[in-house]
Amino acid sequence: MTAAAPTTATFDSLDPATGEVVGTHPVHDAAHVAGVVDRARIEASWWEGIGFDGRKERLIAWQKHLVQHMDELVALMHRENGKPYGDAALEVTLAIDHLHWAAGHAEKVLRRRRVSSGLLMANQSASVAYRPFGVVGVIGPWNYPVFTPMGSIAYALAAGNAVVFKPSEYTPGIGEWLARSFLEAVGRPVLQVVTGFGETGGALCASGVGKIAFTGSPGTARRVMAACAETLTPVLMEAGGKDAMIVDEDADLTAAADATIWGAAANAGQTCAGVERVYVHERVYDRFLDELTEQAKGLAAEPGGQLGPITMPSQIDIIRRHIDHAIACGGRAVVGGPDAVGDRFVQPTVLVDVPDSCPAVTEETFGPTVTVTKVRDMQEAVAKANGTTYGLGSTVFGKARAVETAQQLRAGMTAINGVLSFAGVPSLPFGGIGESGFGRIHGPDGLKEFTYTHAIARQRFKPALALTTFRRTAKDEERAGKLVAALYGREGREGRRKGR
Ligand code: NAD
Numbered sequence: 294m295t296a297a298a299p300t301t302a303t304f305d306s307l308d309p310a311t312g313e314v315v316g317t318h319p320v321h322d323a324a325h326v327a328g329v330v331d332r333a334r335i336e337a338s339w340w341e342g343i344g345f346d347g348r349k350e351r352l353i354a355w356q357k358h359l360v361q362h363m364d365e366l367v368a369l370m371h372r373e374n375g376k377p378y379g380d381a382a383l384e385v386t387l388a389i390d391h392l393h394w395a396a397g398h399a400e401k402v403l404r405r406r407r408v409s410s411g412l413l414m415a416n417q418s419a420s421v422a423y424r425p426f427g428v429v430g431v432i433g434p435w436n437y438p439v440f441t442p443m444g445s446i447a448y449a450l451a452a453g454n455a456v457v458f459k460p461s462e463y464t465p466g467i468g469e470w471l472a473r474s475f476l477e478a479v480g481r482p483v484l485q486v487v488t489g490f491g492e493t494g495g496a497l498c499a500s501g502v503g504k505i506a507f508t509g510s511p512g513t514a515r516r517v518m519a520a521c522a523e524t525l526t527p528v529l530m531e532a533g534g535k536d537a538m539i540v541d542e543d544a545d546l547t548a549a550a551d552a553t554i555w556g557a558a559a560n561a562g563q564t565c566a567g568v569e570r571v572y573v574h575e576r577v578y579d580r581f582l583d584e585l586t587e588q589a590k591g592l593a594a595e596p597g598g599q600l601g602p603i604t605m606p607s608q609i610d611i612i613r614r615h616i617d618h619a620i621a622c623g624g625r626a627v628v629g630g631p632d633a634v635g636d637r638f639v640q641p642t643v644l645v646d647v648p649d650s651c652p653a654v655t656e657e658t659f660g661p662t663v664t665v666t667k668v669r670d671m672q673e674a675v676a677k678a679n680g681t682t683y684g685l686g687s688t689v690f691g692k693a694r695a696v697e698t699a700q701q702l703r704a705g706m707t708a709i710n711g712v713l714s715f716a717g718v719p720s721l722p723f724g725g726i727g728e729s730g731f732g733r734i735h736g737p738d739g740l741k742e743f744t745y746t747h748a749i750a751r752q753r754f755k756p757a758l759a760l761t762t763f764r765r766t767a768k769d770e771e772r773a774g775k776l777v778a779a780l781y782g783r784e785g786r787e788g789r790r791k792g793r
Contacts, residue, residue: 309602309604309606310375315369315373318466320489322489330430330500332485333502336481337483338427339481340454349396354478354479355392355478356392359474360389370384370438373466374436375561376601385440391447412780416753417751418750420749421749423741429504430456430502432494432507434461436560437564438463444508444735445734448740448742455483457502459494494517505521510533517530529731529732529742531723536570536688537681538570538690539688539689541674546577550584560601562661563604563659569657569664572666585628586628589643594638594640594661611659616630620644622647623648625644626643627644629662642663644663645665649666671697678702684727685725688712688713705725719736721736722737723735723736723739
């Protein structure tokens, strides 16, 4: 084990509602990160060695520890991230549910299983297993500082890896809390934390870990991928979104409006898969907008309110720019508007008549804002919903055509008659396409994401036709040709006769 180099530089995490210092944390440099990864390698071999049962037992111990200390974690999340207590508690609850699922399903999904060896290789016994990389590096964002990284951490641990977690510089205390709680529950630092800014994350990318699971903005995703390319370190990319909701003419409009405003404004709109655009069938557009306006007017972003502050101060300028630009392009704010943007808090804002080319429609806003657009039919709704470079989540409200509409959406996930429901179902994979990234957390795919596939072909008896040997004869080759023609040729000829 390499001794971790002393680190002297520090940084503060701040309460976004007040600007008060919540905690002071080290800025870990590359030498420190390398030391932590070395230690993680030792933990990884112990962790893999205790097998699925041993890991499950310890992950369940951690899960119980999290439940017992949930209030402490929720209070820290409220201070460091700014989100209301209830939202923080919901986030932790969902993370615990995922941890439970990952611990309970890892063996079933990943253990070695027999597969058919096929007719040509009938003398072989074939099997596949999904094995841990060793150490996985997790780089996280601040917006869901527990739920989001746990989507990688819990699944990577359950798959048999040790984890080195680099939390966002806005929520380092929450990351440290998670690693400390794991140590208290399990007794070994299989989950460790390094803190700092982009450079610390970059050092983790270059440290030789088996895989990097990144969650953050598409711009940083590109830098992480470029850094990982140097060492051919595989990456999982969970990036941003510009998610759309579609409301059909037969939708429950009260429920759709409720889902819209919650999906748009919960967590002060700082949700990767939050609702940022709504496309509504023209027959119900006015009624939907009335309903949405009514519901949105009752909400306020304020200390102790249902909406917290904007966690990252620089986001305020982006939100302001999107609203101002939308209004300048002929859009209207039916709730909120330019005045909704304060120094730390942004009030819910509903924008209508915003042209498709405006940043409020094309770029991730990450604030409690939403655009509402009238469409002729579901075809137009799907075309507009799919008309961005992102493809993370999506929502459909309706009855007769809801599933049909959902199936046409270019997105990693779709909720029908609910909002963000896919994120809470542990067996459903979570992730996107395009600018939203690639790879999956959650579910069986999320477990496999933190493994490499190992195939074994075991010879059970000598083959009737030995082809992988220099003792192969011309006669063997002729027999092989006849065999392949008998097995597969006829089907082809019949297919051709039928004009297929
Ligand atoms: P960000 O890209 O600014 O930072 C993410 C993390 O990357 C931080 O820990 C940061 O320190 C680190 N980082 C920065 N530069 C780096 C570098 N060069 N090398 C390695 N690491 C580096 O994102 P953010 O502002 O923390 O998070 C918000 C973004 O995350 C939004 O775009 C949101 O949509 C997205 N997000 C996506 C999901 C998802 O599951 N798809 C979930 C939550 C958030």
